[in-house]
Amino acid sequence: KANFLQRSTMRIPYIIGIAGSVAVGKSTIARLISILLNKMLPDKRVELMTTDGFLYPNAELKGRGIMDRKGFPESYDMERLLQFLNDVKAGEPVVKAPTYSHQVYDVQLDKPLVIDRPDILIVEGINTLQLPSNQQLYVSDYFDWSLYVDADPDLIEHWYLQRFGMLLDTAFTDPSNYYYPYSKGDRQEAFKMAKDVWQRVDLPNLREFILPTKSRADVILHKTTGHVVDKLYLRRG
Template sequence: MTARHHGGLPDLIDRARALASTGERRILGIAGGPGSGKGTLAEKLLGELGSAAVVVPMDGFHLAEEELRRLGRRDRKGAPDTFDAAGYVVLLRRIRAGGETVYAPRFHREVEESFAGAIPVDPDVPLIITEGNYLLLDEGPWAQVQPLLDETWFLDHPDEELVSRLVERHVQHGKTAAEAEEWVRRSDMRNAARITPTRSRADLVIAES
């Protein structure tokens, strides 16, 4: 059953620390729409847990720009079918199995590409934090993600706040304000509309206070 989070960051840190202290490998998934702060929260948890955790973002599985152009999907990058979802599932299975160092890709927003083998996940790390838009999406290969996660959190924010954050992000990475606004309204928020209903599948919904 989905619970609502009414505490602050210290409560979330305690919850993540408890997952890391079970004596077995655990995977925490943080989901939410574009611009909801998934990566920021994951890094804050990592800052508190240190060597007991590793962050593995879903964004490392963006299809390459060349492939998106070949498929005719470049103008809606960020949609569910612009990721290698099946590859992400395989990585999560390897991480869950443990026993060896697994290397995950990292997405670099400044060049809009992912670099393979960028994040080492050593076998002795007890908590893996993975974050991304579609962790709770129940369709296609994405439906195989949630069963691989021990706990899932969903960051819930008003649409207009997401728009403001996303426009600022796109401007920081080279778009004009008009280009950023158009992209956010046409692409990012269309994706957000698919993501928001998945919050009912999360163990914990973290709403803006």
Template sequence: MTGFTELLADARELSTAGRRRILGITGPPGAGKSTLAQRLVSELGPELAVLVGMDGFHISDAELRRTGLRDRKGAPDTFDRAGYAALLHRLRREAGTVYAPAFDRALEDSIAAAVAVPAAVPLVVTEGNYLLLWPELRPLLDEVWYLDPPPAARLDALIARHVAFGKTPADAESWALTADERNAEVIAVGRHRADRVLGWTAD
């Protein structure tokens, strides 16, 4: 199993490649994408890396309710797919600071322009479910790592996260085993397109 020290060294090498690189981290819900991405960026420091999450492109709860999609939140069609792709294009091409949205789990909604990506930062780490599902994204990512921890550990972590953000244990387990697992099956279709598949967990 690849350890964090090795992954950090590989991310650091990307950050010294001579031009801005974008590292994608993907995998099913509860795989540890956010945890790994945040640890990498924290260790590298703000001069080398910035984290931009795909979750910032969740369609708002109000709009999901209007369109009848709120009970499918997290499915591919509940994201602003085109908006996320446009941001990746900007991060590759624009000379100035680019601002990205961030997802606030406490609010269950996104906050616009919450993340600044200065032009001098050489590495953007982006994490999200569908980096390998939407074909227009792959050419915009220099590397994609797919996290594939043991299913039981992943589900336990996922249920614990839902409980931490307000669901009852019963509702958390139900959501994890239905909506999240449906999404996990969709995400797994792109597993073979990853540059690396990691049996990595936050522990």
């Protein structure tokens, strides 16, 4: 019918949401799903993105006095994220998402990710199942399927510190890297600082705002030591 009327058919993407704590391995799971989908569906375009780019830039977080709340719900431009997902779901031909660099520890507004009518879009982030304040929509309202990556908080803290160590190991040759000063200083003090950030920021965020969203996922993937998946839970209905 669309061809008869000489109208272009609109591509409505299938959107997969992946949620979970900082350092729990969301990005790795998202990449694995992307690889599997590309192999299983070679004729479909699969794209992958993270919601980290929708954090407010550090300058704005500092201006609002919430730099220590980075990662908490109020540190994200949720209205912009919802508009982005709405445009993607509506089949807009080119939709741009801001990106985030862990190396500079900030949003990169000058390096947007261009999403161009994918068949499948994978969206991963700590806030993908949260209800934004003063909004009637969940981010997950745009998802066709969602997954929560779960693990014991003590184990996540271990992975968090492991990742911090790897960031230090790659930062010492790059003065522009956010972690460069820590890589050049006392390593024990650097890890003490990282542990403090986990206990003061990331763990409370997990307990108060991330973990309570677990029940909204279609699938809960539970991990144990060594990032081994030991349990899968499926939501009924």
